[in-house]
Amino acid sequence: MSDGAVSPDTSTEIEDPHEGGFRAHTAITTERGGPRYGEFSEQVRTLMDRARYACPTPELTDELIDQLAAINDKLAAVRIDEWHSPAGTRIDLPARGNITLPPFEVTDVNDDGVFATVTFRDFHLGGNKAAHGGQVAVAFDDLGGYASAVAIQGVSRTAYLTVQYRSITPLNTPLQCRTWAEKVDGRKVFIKGTIHDGDRLCAEMDALFIKLNPGQQ
Numbered sequence: 001m002s003d004g005a006v007s008p009d010t011s012t013e014i015e016d017p018h019e020g021g022f023r024a025h026t027a028i029t030t031e032r033g034g035p036r037y038g039e040f041s042e043q044v045r046t047l048m049d050r051a052r053y054a055c056p057t058p059e060l061t062d063e064l065i066d067q068l069a070a071i072n073d074k075l076a077a078v079r080i081d082e083w084h085s086p087a088g089t090r091i092d093l094p095a096r097g098n099i100t101l102p103p104f105e106v107t108d109v110n111d112d113g114v115f116a117t118v119t120f121r122d123f124h125l126g127g128n129k130a131a132h133g134g135q136v137a138v139a140f141d142d143l144g145g146y147a148s149a150v151a152i153q154g155v156s157r158t159a160y161l162t163v164q165y166r167s168i169t170p171l172n173t174p175l176q177c178r179t180w181a182e183k184v185d186g187r188k189v190f191i192k193g194t195i196h197d198g199d200r201l202c203a204e205m206d207a208l209f210i211k212l213n214p215g216q217q
């Protein structure tokens with residue numbers, strides 16, 4: 001039986017293609033992980049959802065540890081650098097296939113900003129059926145970064161991000177998120193955002209993104 005230990009190995013054999021920010025010398029492809037990679041991501045998310053609400057018997061916990069350890073060993077054997085991992089680069093999948101983000105689908109990008117449908121899942125639970133406030137900020141950070149990238153046609157990082165939580169953000173409900181650049185002042189990109197459940201405002205974002213200089217991490 002596994003002792004539950006997780007290897008801290010973060011090494012990679014591949015030369016780092018990083019050239020600053022989130023940019024890399026790698027071609028965009030929707031092939032990585034194969035045609036069923038989206039199903040794989042969904043199974044991982046479902047695992048997290050189920051685990052959040054499960055109360056296994058001690059015997060079932062033992063059994064699940066062994067099964068998860070076997071899966072983790074298989075995934076460890078195919079570890080790769082972040083630039084080539086499908087999680088985060090599969091632009092054909094919700095949230096670019098990034099399992100750490102609340103799944104979203106961008107529905108439009110135009111002069112009024114970036115429009116997306118975002119769904120917080122069971123594993124994004126904060127308490128009493130509401131999404132965790134930190135998870136709301138995660139969605140805003142990523143989709144705010146998207147709006148910043150559109151506004152400056154370049155790469156930026158978050159300098160600050162504030163969220164006003166206006167009403168409960170529900171789980172398992174497709175929500176409407178809009179992020180947009182309010183002002184660009186040199187390298188400073190002032191980003192606003194909203195998340196609505198229908199007509200009801202759940203949360204608002206006020207953020208500053210800074211355009212990275214060439215080669216800046």
Ligand SMILES: CCCCCCCCCC(=O)SCCNC(=O)CCNC(=O)[C@H](O)C(C)(C)COP(=O)(O)OP(=O)(O)OC[C@H]1O[C@@H](n2cnc3c(N)ncnc32)[C@H](O)[C@@H]1OP(=O)(O)O
Nearest residue numbers: 141142143145146149156157158159160186187188208210
């Ligand atoms: C399509 C794909 C979309 C992908 C989206 C992914 C989005 C994910 C975004 C992230 O999560 S990034 C990770 C979280 N952020 C960080 O880790 C950033 C950590 N901080 C830094 O690296 C630096 O502080 C930063 C790059 C933000 C700024 O450092 P710099 O040295 O490049 O800039 P500098 O300090 O010279 O400041 C430039 C201007 O911004 C202003 N500024 C910087 N930080 C500020 C701040 N916190 N508040 C107010 N103003 C600020 C600063 O005063 C100055 O104003 P002026 O030009 O008017 O003089």
